[in-house]
Amino acid sequence: MSRAVAGCDATPPTRHTRRVTEQSPTDSRADAVELARTDLEAGREWKARDRLAAHVAGTWDPEALGLLGEVHARMRDLPSAGAAWFGSTRRGADVDEAVEAWRERHGDSFVQMWHSLPRSVRDHEGNARVDALRRRVERDRPAPVDGAEGDNEGGVDAAVIIAIALGVLFVVCAVIGFVTLLGWLVP
Template sequence: MSGSDVVARARELIEQGRAWQARDLLAEHLETVRDAPALTLLGHVHHGMGDLPRAGAAWFTTGVRGPEADEAVAAWREQSADDFAVMWRSIPAPFRDEPRPPRIEALRARALTSDPDLDKPASPLLPDGAGPDAVVGQAPPDDEEPSGLDGAQVIGWIVAAVFVVCAVIGAVTVLNWVVPHA
């Protein structure tokens, strides 16, 4: 589907009261395509849904001006606590590619001062900011050695003890069947 087809379809969905579907359609399209009209419309959809920070990111990227855009950009900056690296990453990837308008280039330059690794590709398997040795879903190791037993160890020892007792009882029972009594 071409960019104009996506925008037309999104407008139809909005008119039908299905803004969330328009949002999803536009967001999916913008993952791989640099399409300013689609991003501008996505900003309007986010604004209409009450998501001012995302509307602000979209409108900042496309250069939309006006009171609504200014309010949304302010919300975007507030949500990201003016962390320029966070703001940079909230812009769709195709718009981070060159050539970039001066406002996007300025954002990138400020983001690079706070995060020199900004342009390194992130691994899809690692959380943002995690190094290559990080394991998803696991906290970084502490400097302290864990002390004491945890619940899993206690349960493991109990299960092992029960298994040994049952094995001994079973062996004695089998021997009583096999060996004749005098």
């Protein structure tokens, strides 16, 4: 099946990443926004969305966040547009409508809303709305039990389950090996 038929472009996925890492942060921002605008003009909203989402995941860029919100709105994904615009400086009726859809998607769960924001938005301080959400999440987050730390909200830690499973597997293998060894030694 050809790449065009499969819905992929001919550019290898690592090509863009390699080029961005070789450039300065301002060049990568300009590239991401410029390339996303080119994708939009060509009717490839999905590609612009993916490019911008990858860019804002690690880089605080208000212009890219605003454009990401526009792309999501153009794709009729209002809650995702709301998440992007919530972290940007953009304001207006369309932003308010999208933010309301974003809040509705998460049932006003501030922790879920917080984690749906790109990491760069969560890490950047100075946006009054994001800072207020950060304070609300910190206030609503349950206190650690018995001095335990971390984001474990009362659940069982996956590492403990994996360690127990590996321990049981080790014991089973040891028993099987011991029984096999006895079978060889005792006729």
